[in-house]
Amino acid sequence: MPMRLAVAIIVAIIGCAYGGWYPDRKIRLFDRRKARWAGGNPHEYLLLDADARLGRLSGDLLHYTADTLADWIARNERYSTLQAEYLAHSRPRVGWYALFIKPCWRFIRAYLLQGGFLDGKIGFIAAVTAAYGVFARYAKLYR
Numbered sequence: 563m564p565m566r567l568a569v570a571i572i573v574a575i576i577g578c579a580y581g582g583w584y585p586d587r588k589i590r591l592f593d594r595r596k597a598r599w600a601g602g603n604p605h606e607y608l609l610l611d612a613d614a615r616l617g618r619l620s621g622d623l624l625h626y627t628a629d630t631l632a633d634w635i636a637r638n639e640r641y642s643t644l645q646a647e648y649l650a651h652s653r654p655r656v657g658w659y660a661l662f663i664k665p666c667w668r669f670i671r672a673y674l675l676q677g678g679f680l681d682g683k684i685g686f687i688a689a690v691t692a693a694y695g696v697f698a699r700y701a702k703l704y705r
Contacts, residue, residue, distance in 0.1 A: 578678070578681050578684060578685060578688050579680070579681060580676060580677035580678050580679075580680045580681050580685060581672045581673065581676050581677060581678025581681060581685050581688055581689055581692075582671065582672050582676040582678070583688065585622075586625075589608050589616070590623060591619075592608065592610075592614075593614070596610065596611045596613065596614040597609065597610045597611065597614055602648060603644055603648065631687065634691060635691060638691055638692075638694065638695045638698070639698065641695060642695050642696075642698035642699040642702065643702065645699045646698075646699050646700070646702035646703050649699065649700075649703060650703060653703065655703075656700045656701075656703045656704045660700040660703075661697065661700050661701060661704060664696050664697075664700065665693040665694070665696040665697035665700075666693065668689075668692050668693045668695075668696045669689050669690065669692070669693035672688065672689040672692050672693070673685065673686065673689035
């Protein structure tokens, strides 16, 4: 039976409780006979059979995505490249809106609207790196 877990994303061993990082509910445990991965990289999703049941485990899964800020930035770079490659098929041209407005909106959403400022410095860093990831994704498509 697939289980949904709250995933606490931890950057540089310091938790982000706000900014849209927590809770990040994902299906983590599943019966491979009743589910399979679908979609393309980086937007893969789990496709469940009609008779599959979802459950929820209590507690949190601490997901240490990076040991250092440098690791976090490198990971962000890899994902922005994957996303740019994916978008290249559907969005061949990129303008100022994608290069300026979308990254600014990502920062405002994470830091102000979702309360990233409540996480202090790490919340600010997480919001800036998220905004940079959006910028890098579209900058890689810009011609």
